[in-house]
Amino acid sequence: MSNDPSETILRRAGMLLEQRRYSAAQAELRQVLAEYPEHTYAHSLLSLALSQDERVGDAARTQEHREQLLEATRHAELAIASDPNDALGFYALAFSRLQRGDCPAAIEAGQTAIALDPYDADSYAIVAGAQLQSRKFADALETADRGLKVDPEHGSCTNIRSLSLERLGRGGDAIEAAKAQLGRQPDDSTAHAAVAYAHLNQGEYKQAQLAFREALRLDPTDEFARRGMIEAINSSNIFYRTLHRYFVWMGRLDQRVAFAVMIGFYLLIRNIDRLAEAVPFLAPYTTAIVMGYVIFALTTWIASPLMNTALRLHPFGRHLLNGRERLTSNLIAILMGLALVSLIVGLVWFNLTVAMAGVVYCFLLAVFVVATMNMPTRMGRIGIGLASAVVAVMPFIPGMFVYFIYGSLAIQIGSQMLAARSRAF
Template sequence: MNPHIQRAQMLFNRSRYADAERELGMALQVNPHEPWAYALLGACRAAQDDFAKADELGRQALALAPDSADIRHLVARIQLARNDLPAALKTATETIELDPHDAEHYATRASVYAQQKKWDLARADCDSALAIDPENVDALNVRSHARRAKGDMQTATAELRQALEVDPDDPYSHANLGWTYLQRGDLKQAETHFREALRLDPELEVARVGVLETLKAKVPVYRWILNYFLWMQTKAAGAQWGIVIGLYVLYRVLAGVAANNPSIAPFVAPFIVLYVLFAVATWFAKPLADAALLFHPFGRMALTGQEKREGLIVAAIVAVATTLVTISFVTGEPIYSACALFIGSPGLALAMSFKFTPREPRRIMQGVAAALACVSLILFLELFTPVWQILLPQQQHEGLITLLVKVMQFSLLGVLIGANLLGSREWRR
């Protein structure tokens, strides 16, 4: 192999991507048709989130060496990093067909299946990888993740311990073990392994998020919500959609039963209150907890600038809406509750947008939040100054206001359905 490529590989393994790219540039000067140089350049670009260029370089590498299983494997890893799961699955399967005797090839396809929440398929590929190489760290990590998703925490922990015996300095194994301990409720061990992962790789996002979640989980209420989040993450997108919308529909049914049957309303009311508290907590818990971490020395350092801004925005929305509801309760004036809804509805859409990492669904949800804010503003003005009554004939004015009121009435359900539909798609990075 070209010595420049050998040096580039070592630099890439140490996350020195700019230095690796310089070496690969020199390799291409020697041989402009070297497929490994293009493939490794693509991996460097993917590691720096330049996925469009990484994809282009991967295609160039495959065009130069279509029968190389190793090149195809590296391209599959690039596609996996981009979250282009259908392409990654296709390429990983082709890699196995070209070379069915390499454990890494099965481990990569197992990672794709894990991203798709196809835990049984992921575990089967891990078994195939470990049959070839019993010490394959990637396969041990993915299989432990699959076991954790199925609730087998003890075996998942044991397998990660085995992975760390093979490679004690693997940051992903430490981070994975941290998430396993976090799900088991052992916050001390979880924080220890997350911090070790960050010591080994300060840029490892899964460890940074993990240590933040561990700090938040020290509050018992958030720990319960986190367990719900972790449980939901093991479910396929369709199942998540069904659970969230199903709970909302159940809430509406119970509210209707209570309204139409005053005699049983006292028995139904506790369930309605519990659902409302649960829903508000799951919708706003993460950004509110991020805002609270601004008062924690390590948490403040670990939060990104974006997480800090999002936390403060949601905290402000919740504070204003809660204040208005409280005033309405104390004074008996429903106008304050209406104003709280005008703020809370677009606020929910905005909070939901913060759950998405890819730009496109974030922008869609933020567009919905902006539209609902416009509707809220019109209705708010209508409470004090019916400006549309001046601009429109009475019949059109009444029709417009009726329509906007219905939009607000169904906005919560619409936001939930929309957010879960967006979450069910596999968005490429």
């Protein structure tokens, strides 16, 4: 048995990682690296400790968290430079890249780890997880199945398999897979959440609430379950439940296809007059088509924060919202109140034009709030906020109201594209 003090420290660091005491593990590993700067195993473990630290969750909320993930990547790369044939180094690199939202790089590194050690189910799980986040659901299912051939009881591969099945529209199979995992590990919060999502996306919101509640009981920090529970409670409302079916449909599309659908709708509305010229029988309906699209788009964009306002009256739901979600719901509630005042004032004055203009303006301002608050970085929120402020003054400039509508749609679509890109770094 080795008497090398560094080996004792490494074993202790490994135990701390298993106990999810990531800060303590980081301190131990830095002690080893201070004495042995090129220690491959220590670099790999420190990378994993930095990446798994709960403080860097939710797409690296602050610059400090982003720096921590960048450090995790650097340590994984140092491990690989020290030993290019070490599968753990590539696994650590894949993990840090996935936490940074760079799914293609995570898949590439994970596949290298598999090539170096095809008998480690963890590497299959990290690749499948990145494929799942990339909406490559069939690929994620195939990779998870390969991992389960290596270890038929691997929890992460089983859960990813269940989530992939649900995304592919095979809800019954998804529930069966997740329940098989619960039979082996009844305290697996992710498996409970996987069951819940399968129920939720099949319209069974009451069963989903029970499963999400159990997942959060087992792990109150589970962001995946927290967001799902919010959706499940909001789905108690039949109006929101109908919208949720649309969200599920969009969520099952390939990411590029989903963006193409959004942009296609926008371009269709932007060029509706030309379409009416080419297809004359549509001419009388162009205004109705544009307003219908605007109302639908507004509804899908503000439905969740609007429902979150009501969620704060729910005995369990009021504990689910984070600070930014509460602020967003407050601003949305104020704007909806102003919309109601505008409607009442317009009706009292017998001026329906004023009433509807005020309502539409408040709803579009709500879109700006949601677009701004959904940006994952501070600079993104500042940029979208400034663009929103410019568009918000357009209705007060003669002849600019139509451009205000188009600008609102552009801000929402553009903010979603920018948010998707800025989450990866």
